[in-house]
Amino acid sequence: MACHRDEDDYEPDQVLDGDEEEELEEEQGGQRSRQKRRRSDFIDDDEAYDGGVSRKRRNKRPIGSKFLDIEAEVDNDEEEEEEDEGEDDFIVDTGTDLPEEEHGGRRMHRHRPLQPQEDEQEEDVEALERRIQARYARSSLSHAEYDEEETTDVVVNQQALLPCVKDPKLWMVKCAIGREQEAVVCLMQKYIDKPKLNIKSAVALDHLKNFIYIEADNEAHVREACKGLRNILALHKLNRVPIGEMTDALSVESKAIDVSRGTWVRMKMGTYKGDLAKVVGVDDVRQRVRVKLIPRIDLQAIANKLEGRQVVKKKAFVPPPRFMNIDEARQLHIRVERRRDPVTGDYFERIDGMLFKDGFLYKAVSMKSISSQNIRPTLDELEKFQKPEENGARLSTLFSDRKKGPFMKGDTVIVVKGDLKNLKGWVEKVEE
Amino acid sequence: MRNAQPAQIPTSFGHELRACLRCRLVKTYDQFRESGCENCPFFNLHDDNERISDCTTPNFNGIISMMDPSRSWAGRWLRIGKFVPGVYTLAVSEALSEDLQNLCEDERVQYVPPKRA
Numbered sequence: 001m002a003c004h005r006d007e008d009d010y011e012p013d014q015v016l017d018g019d020e021e022e023e024l025e026e027e028q029g030g031q032r033s034r035q036k037r038r039r040s041d042f043i044d045d046d047e048a049y050d051g052g053v054s055r056k057r058r059n060k061r062p063i064g065s066k067f068l069d070i071e072a073e074v075d076n077d078e079e080e081e082e083e084d085e086g087e088d089d090f091i092v093d094t095g096t097d098l099p100e101e102e103h104g105g106r107r108m109h110r111h112r113p114l115q116p117q118e119d120e121q122e123e124d125v126e127a128l129e130r131r132i133q134a135r136y137a138r139s140s141l142s143h144a145e146y147d148e149e150e151t152t153d154v155v156v157n158q159q160a161l162l163p164c165v166k167d168p169k170l171w172m173v174k175c176a177i178g179r180e181q182e183a184v185v186c187l188m189q190k191y192i193d194k195p196k197l198n199i200k201s202a203v204a205l206d207h208l209k210n211f212i213y214i215e216a217d218n219e220a221h222v223r224e225a226c227k228g229l230r231n232i233l234a235l236h237k238l239n240r241v242p243i244g245e246m247t248d249a250l251s252v253e254s255k256a257i258d259v260s261r262g263t264w265v266r267m268k269m270g271t272y273k274g275d276l277a278k279v280v281g282v283d284d285v286r287q288r289v290r291v292k293l294i295p296r297i298d299l300q301a302i303a304n305k306l307e308g309r310q311v312v313k314k315k316a317f318v319p320p321p322r323f324m325n326i327d328e329a330r331q332l333h334i335r336v337e338r339r340r341d342p343v344t345g346d347y348f349e350r351i352d353g354m355l356f357k358d359g360f361l362y363k364a365v366s367m368k369s370i371s372s373q374n375i376r377p378t379l380d381e382l383e384k385f386q387k388p389e390e391n392g393a394r395l396s397t398l399f400s401d402r403k404k405g406p407f408m409k410g411d412t413v414i415v416v417k418g419d420l421k422n423l424k425g426w427v428e429k430v431e432e
Numbered sequence: 433m434r435n436a437q438p439a440q441i442p443t444s445f446g447h448e449l450r451a452c453l454r455c456r457l458v459k460t461y462d463q464f465r466e467s468g469c470e471n472c473p474f475f476n477l478h479d480d481n482e483r484i485s486d487c488t489t490p491n492f493n494g495i496i497s498m499m500d501p502s503r504s505w506a507g508r509w510l511r512i513g514k515f516v517p518g519v520y521t522l523a524v525s526e527a528l529s530e531d532l533q534n535l536c537e538d539e540r541v542q543y544v545p546p547k548r549a
Contacts, residue, residue, distance in 0.1 A: 158509075161508050161509045161511075162509075163505045163509070167505035168503065168504060168505055170506075181445050181446075181495055182445055184495055184496070184497045184519070185441060185442055185445065185495070185497060185519055187497050187499075188438075188441050188497035188498075188499065188517075188518070188519055189441050191438075191497070191499040191517070192438050192441065192517075197499065199499055199500075200498075200499055200500040200503055200504035200505070200506070200507070201496055201497060201498050201499055201500070201504045201506045201507060202496065202497040202499075203494065203495070203496045203497075203506065203522070204494060204495050204496075205493075205494040205522070206493055206494050215504055215505065215506050246505070246509075247509065250506055250509060250510065250522065252493045252494050252522045252523045253493070253523065253547075287447040287448075287490060367447075
């Protein structure tokens with residue numbers, strides 16, 4: 001019976017199922033009134049757990065086991081016991097140790113929240129208590145044994161952990177995009193505030209946008225848990241992950257450690273978008289990195305700004321990359337401060353709030369604004385990056401491009417003398 | 433069987449989140465500093481910034497809220513079924529340093545390094 005329910009999709013007819021079954025029992029036990037049972041329908045799972053379980057299980061075992069042959073292949077008895085210490089003792093009790101029987105029994109109590117048989121329970125409380133105590137006393141003993149086993153036998157075969165029909169299922173639940181983590185954490189909070197939530201876990205994967213997974217015994221539990229969460233969308237269509245795909249759903253690779261000192265990265269946004277940069281420092285905590293890049297600085301614009309002159313803002317103008325020439329900056333009467341970095345002890349030139357060293361710009365950026373995967377610097381780029389170091393870091397020799405003068409092809413210029421004074425233009429060509 | 437008292441739940445998302453390199457519990461840096469790691473008290477993360485950066489990482493992949501570790505299949509599959517309920521990550525990107533692995537051994541707790549991709 002339990003097994004049959006498993007394979008079909010979980011529908012509200014579960015209630016009916018339960019009733020039928022109870023009728024069976026009723027014939028055997030024959031005590032309870034229909035009324036009582038009705039009432040018990042509303043009683044929560046949890047109460048059923050410790051109460052009805054043991055009796056139920058023994059009764060039902062033969063029925064369940066008929067259907068559960070398949071499981072024995074994937075499941076590992078030992079692992080099972082390890083994971084569910086509290087419950088497996090029933091097997092020991094009755095002297096049986098066939099795993100499928102256990103499954104049959106457990107299924108039963110998990111999926112039938114509706115049969116607490118209050119009357120019996122009341123009579124039985126003391127006996128029950130004794131039984132539970134005995135059970136836990138024993139299980140803590142066995143737990144110690146398992147622990148020892150575990151440390152010696154470090155990795156249990158992952159194969160043994162594959163999901164089987166008795167396990168909770170995964171549902172794919174639509175979620176507001178970008179809110180996946182938040183939704184999952186909210187569910188956790190909700191569970192803490194209200195532990196009867198009945199879902200087992202909730203998963204947000206970095207590569208799966210717009211969806212989260214929720215693990216539960218049935219769909220009603222998923223709905224119940226999601227009720228009132230504004231990040232959860234389209235609850236009317238829930239998709240259950242087929243049992244064979246559950247492990248794939250939860251497979252992730254450890255992200256390669258991306259960024260450390262010396263890593264080549266590319267800038268993802270702003271003026272330097274697409275530019276190659278080298279990581280010179282990582283601040284894990286604040287998730288920031290310091291990179292060095294070839295500056296794209298419009299010194300004239302800085303000079304204008306610092307002198308309070310009107311800044312001609314040209315849209316989408318990106319200065320070409322070129323090493324900073326301090327002398328040139330000074331010529332433009334830009335203030336250059338020399339600063340010692342308190343952490344590294346290196347000296348930097350500071351111009352308009354930016355730090356330069358050996359012609360490079362040193363910039364602190366957020367981890368998010370650089371990409372570090374599959375960065376393949378071109379030969380050209382590498383050559384350019386090597387230059388200052390090879391040449392012994394003498395500023396005046398750094399600027400091979402600049403030897404021809406302060407201009408380069410592509411510069412925007414304003415003519416300051418002669419007939420064309422005040423006209424704007426672009427440098428087309430630079431001759432010696 | 434009831435689960436243990438849940439761990440602290442992250443109070444924010446994104447940058448400040450870190451994951452314990454042993455048990456993969458996810459919390460903010462400040463939460464680790466305030467109250468350490470609920471599953472790995474022997475790391476003594478409490479008020480030890482250096483230890484926190486050695487034992488936790490901001491580089492992890494995916495998060496899972498584990499409400500019912502003892503009954504969850506995902507908990508079993510990800511081997512976090514015996515930890516306290518809380519928010520975990522599916523995979524961390526770094527391994528514990530050798531010193532800290534030795535510490536785990538001394539404490540007789542299991543440490544499984546992350547699988548390399």
